[in-house]
Structures are given as structure tokens and as C-alpha cells.
Amino acid sequence: MWRRVASLSSSISSSFLAQTASRLNTWESLTTGIAQQAKGVIAPKEKTPFITFVLGGPGSGKGTQCIKIVETFGFAHLSAGDLLRREIASKSADGAMILNTIKEGKIVPSQVTVKLIQKEMELSDNHKFLIDGFPRTEENRVSFERIIGVEPNVVLFFDCPEEEMVKRVLNRNEGRVDDNLETIKKRLTVFQALSLPVINYYSERGKLYTIKAIGTEDEIFEQVRPIFAAFETVG
Numbered sequence: 702m703w704r705r706v707a708s709l710s711s712s713i714s715s716s717f718l719a720q721t722a723s724r725l726n727t728w729e730s731l732t733t734g735i736a737q738q739a740k741g742v743i744a745p746k747e748k749t750p751f752i753t754f755v756l757g758g759p760g761s762g763k764g765t766q767c768i769k770i771v772e773t774f775g776f777a778h779l780s781a782g783d784l785l786r787r788e789i790a791s792k793s794a795d796g797a798m799i800l801n802t803i804k805e806g807k808i809v810p811s812q813v814t815v816k817l818i819q820k821e822m823e824l825s826d827n828h829k830f831l832i833d834g835f836p837r838t839e840e841n842r843v844s845f846e847r848i849i850g851v852e853p854n855v856v857l858f859f860d861c862p863e864e865e866m867v868k869r870v871l872n873r874n875e876g877r878v879d880d881n882l883e884t885i886k887k888r889l890t891v892f893q894a895l896s897l898p899v900i901n902y903y904s905e906r907g908k909l910y911t912i913k914a915i916g917t918e919d920e921i922f923e924q925v926r927p928i929f930a931a932f933e934t935v936g
């Protein structure tokens with residue numbers, strides 16, 4: 702788990718690296734626990750995590766593009782929606798609450814989602830994470846920073862017209878309980894009201910990369926590719 706020694710892109714400024722390195726200490730103590738490390742239960746993660754948040758409205762193509770990013774750049778893909786659906790399927794204590802929340806197009810309490818993401822990050826051998834469909838609210842964002850102790854390096858925003866998103870979701874055909882017109886309308890309202898402020902937050906901090914999410918999947922990926930290529934090649 703994160704045993705390899707960092708060779709992170711030198712395109713990242715030294716102040717950024719210093720900032721990230723200091724956060725790594727917080728990361729280690731929060732996620733693995735000093736006591737567990739002392740007992741040799743969990744090895745310290747030696748490589749600085751590289752975190753990408755993948756944001757955009759319902760059906761904007763986040764999951765589709767994440768598959769391509771994983772294939773091309775070797776990230777671990779953590780879809781918050783998939784983690785929540787897995788909780789429902791496993792009939793966990795939160796399963797019923799999560800199902801109702803998803804049916805209503807609302808947002809699951811941050812603590813639940815962050816805990817699931819944290820667990821996946823800890824279990825991963827990778828240090829490069831695509832966190833898909835999270836954070837969806839300012840509260841999600843603050844909660845992630847507080848619990849995980851790191852900020853994203855990159856935030857992708859798949860910007861897609863509503864009409865196109867609705868068309869895609871209604872054609873998705875994966876049996877999702879929220880892929881119906883009534884829930885989609887609610888999800889779009891939640892996206893505008895709660896998720897756009899998160900996108901604006903990262904835009905103000907210079908971390909946002911906006912992708913015009915119309916055209917073929919390959920055309921869209923050609924906008925995504927140079928973003929990660931830049932982080933890979935320099936350094």
C-alpha cells in the first residue's frame with residue numbers, strides 16, 4: 702500500500718509539495734493510526750497521494766471518462782455512487798437510508814460517504830485516485846478535508862447541457878433506481894444548488910479543469926488527456 706517512493710511531477714511547485722508533504726503526516730495519522738503502524742499492522746503510506754475529484758451533472762459522462770483515465774494513466778477509480786450502491790446491495794446498516802436518499806436524488810450524509818472513500822483509499826495499492834461524483838456539496842468537501850486531511854490536486858468538471866444529460870441518463874439502461882425522469886429533475890436541481898458552489902470553490906483556487914462534455918467519448922477524452930499528461934511528463 703503506497704510503498705513506492707514519490708516521483709511526483711516536478712510541474713508541481715515546491716510550495717505545493719511542501720504543503721502536500723505536511724498534509725501527508727496528517728493523512729498517515731488519520732487514516733492508519735500511529736498505534737496500528739507501531740504494531741506493524743498497517744505499513745505507512747510512503748507516496749504522496751495524488752487526488753482528482755471528477756465532478757459534473759448526472760449523465761455528464763464522469764464514469765465513462767474515468768474508465769479511459771484509468772486505462773491511460775493508471776489511476777484507481779473510486780465512484781462515490783458505486784460505493785453507496787454497494788452498501789445498498791450488501792444490506793449494511795446504512796443501506797436502506799442510502800437507497801431512499803438516492804431514489805430522492807438527495808445527498809447521503811458526508812460522514813457515511815467519506816468513510817467509504819477512506820476505506821477504499823486505505824485498501825488501495827495505488828496512490829493516484831479518481832474520486833468520481835464527490836464532493837457534491839460544500840459540506841462533503843469540508844468533511845473530506847477534515848477526515849482525510851488532504852486536498853485534491855486536480856478537479857475535473859464535465860460541463861454538459863441539461864438536455865443532453867437527461868437524454869443520456871434515460872438511455873443508460875443499467876437498472877439504476879435514479880434513472881427516471883422524476884429523479885433526474887431532482888438531481889439536476891441538487892446539482893445546481895449544492896454542487897456548483899463546490900465547482901466554483903475549486904475554480905477560485907485554480908484547481909478546476911473544465912471539459913466541454915459534448916461530442917463522442919473519444920473527442921471528450923482528447924480534452925482530458927493533456928491534463929494528466931502534463932502531470933506525468935514533467936518530472
Ligand SMILES: Nc1ncnc2c1ncn2[C@@H]1O[C@H](COP(=O)(O)OP(=O)(O)OP(=O)(O)O)[C@@H](O)[C@H]1O
Nearest residue numbers: 758759760761762763764765869870873916917918
Ligand atoms: N460522449 C458521450 N456521448 C453519448 N453518450 C455518452 C457519452 N459519454 C457517456 N455516455 C453515455 O451516457 C450515459 C451516462 O454516462 P456516465 O454513466 O458516464 O455519466 P455519469 O456522469 O457518471 O452519470 P451519473 O452521475 O449519473 O453517474 C451512459 O450510458 C454512457 O454510456
Ligand SMILES: O=c1ccn([C@@H]2O[C@H](COP(=O)(O)O)[C@@H](O)[C@H]2O)c(=O)[nH]1
Nearest residue numbers: 781782802803806807808809814834835
Ligand atoms: O458523494 C455522493 C455520491 C453520490 N450520492 C448519491 O448517489 C446518487 C448517484 O450518484 P452517481 O455519482 O450519479 O452514481 C446521487 O444522486 C446521490 O443521491 C451521494 O449522496 N453522495
Ligand SMILES: [Mg+2]
Nearest residue numbers: 763764782834
Ligand atoms: Mg457515474
